Amino acid sequence: MTPDRLVVVCTANMIRSPFVAGLLATRLASSPHVRLHVESAGTAARPGASATSEVQDIARAYGLDLGDHRARLLTDGILQPGDTVLCAERAHRRVVLDVRPDLVSSVFTVREFARHAEAVCARGAVSDWPALVRAAGRRRLAMSGETDRDDDIVDPVSGTRSLWRDFEQQAALAVSAILGSVSMLSGPTAGGRDPQPLTRREYRRRHGGDALRPVMRGA
Secondary structure (H helix, E strand, C coil), X not given: CCCEEEEEEECCCCCHHHHHHHHHHHXXXXXXXXXXXXXXXXXXXXXXXXXXXXXXXXXXXXXXCCCCCECCECCXXXXXXXXXXXXXXXXXXXXXXXXXXXXXXXXXXXXHHHHHHHHHHHHCCCCCHHHHHHHHXXXXXXXXXXXXXXXXXXXXCCCCHHHHHHHHHHHHHHHHHHHHHHHCCCCCCCCCCCCCCCCHHHHHHHHCCCCCCCHHHCC
């Protein structure tokens, strides 16, 4: 299967986008339904900067190592025709479209795409990742008259512990919804293993060790 490209975008490429991209890349690696090449970048990134210590600690609870991550600045050279781009905030979506207006139908916020993808898959079978992205785009267009929803993932930088919990919950819930949608794809390779569990409790149960509080469930 030819890999599809997914680029996750935030501001500094040090917290939100590497966390979301890392979760998606590791969980989808075992999926029989899609083969996605996942990258991340930041609209105002300082190239070469590491992921923050706080997000590295959170990532480790999900079995994710962000120690080697280095920030990249979003440029038109990173984005390619046909890419799917998932942004932490609606402001990032506007920046992406300023750089690559041809991607208008495949640029979403992370939470926006998760919401539409879930609704699309709940209505019936979708064959593959490109079809899922197209269907999510059509649903967004059909519902454009709705009042704008707050689909941003909160930026926890320099924030309180509560703000970091909000960030973790929003990001993990969105990724979980995307993984659930992927598991429902009906392409020719369907029928194998689903993506790995996402919550802290499920990860610890599979890999041993004491269970941590499952932040995704609002605890």
